[in-house]
Amino acid sequence: MRIGLAVAVVAAVAAFAAGAWSAAPPSPAEKKLQRDVKVLQGQVKTLRGDVKKLKKGVTNAEDIALGIGVFAICETAITADAFQGSWQVVDQLSAATQAGKTYFGPQVPVSDLVGGQPVCQLLGVPRTQTVPPSTASFTALLALFQRAALLEQGALLRQTMR
Numbered sequence: 576m577r578i579g580l581a582v583a584v585v586a587a588v589a590a591f592a593a594g595a596w597s598a599a600p601p602s603p604a605e606k607k608l609q610r611d612v613k614v615l616q617g618q619v620k621t622l623r624g625d626v627k628k629l630k631k632g633v634t635n636a637e638d639i640a641l642g643i644g645v646f647a648i649c650e651t652a653i654t655a656d657a658f659q660g661s662w663q664v665v666d667q668l669s670a671a672t673q674a675g676k677t678y679f680g681p682q683v684p685v686s687d688l689v690g691g692q693p694v695c696q697l698l699g700v701p702r703t704q705t706v707p708p709s710t711a712s713f714t715a716l717l718a719l720f721q722r723a724a725l726l727e728q729g730a731l732l733r734q735t736m737r
Contacts, residue, residue, distance in 0.1 A: 646716070649695040652687035653702055653712040659684070660708030667706070 601609070662679035669676050684704060687694045695702050700715045 645689070645694055645698065646719070648687055648689060649698055649700050650716060652685050652695055653700065653716065655685040656702055656704050656712065657708040660704055660706050663706045
C-alpha cells in the first residue's frame with residue numbers, strides 16, 4: 576500500500592511538473608497587457624515625483640503667504656502709529672494757536688497682536704508713537720527684505736559654486 580501511494584504521489588508530481596513546463600506562451604493580448612502595465616508603472620513613478628514636488632510647492636506658498644500676512648499686520652500697525660503721531664502734532668499746533676482747540680484728541684495705538692504675540696516685536700521692528708513721527712519703524716521693516724535678499728543671493732551663489 577505504501578508503494579502504491581508513493582507511486583501515485585510521484586506520478587502526480589510528474590504530471591504537474593510536465594504541465595507547468597509545457598505552458599503555452601503568452602498570447603498577443605497578454606503581451607500587450609504586460610507592456611501596458613510597464614508603461615503605467617512608469618507613469619505612476621513619474622506622478623509620485625510630481626506630487627512630491629507639488630506638495631513642497633504648496634508648503635512654500637503657504638509659508639510665503641503667512642510671511643506676507645505677518646508683514647502686512649506690522650506694516651499696518653506702524654502706519655497707524657505714524658498717522659497718530661501726525662495727528663498729535665496737529666493737535667499740539669492747533670492747541671497752541673487756536674486757544675486750546677484739538678482736532679483729533681487722544682489716540683489709542685493699534686494692536687498688532689496675533690495669537691497673543693506682538694507681530695512687530697517678533698519681526699524685530701520697533702513701534703514708536705514719537706512726536707513728531709519718524710520713518711525708523713518703516714526702515715526696520717524694509718530691512719527685513721534687504722536681509723532676505725542678501726540671504727537669497729548667498730544661497731544662489733552657493734548653488735552656482737557646487
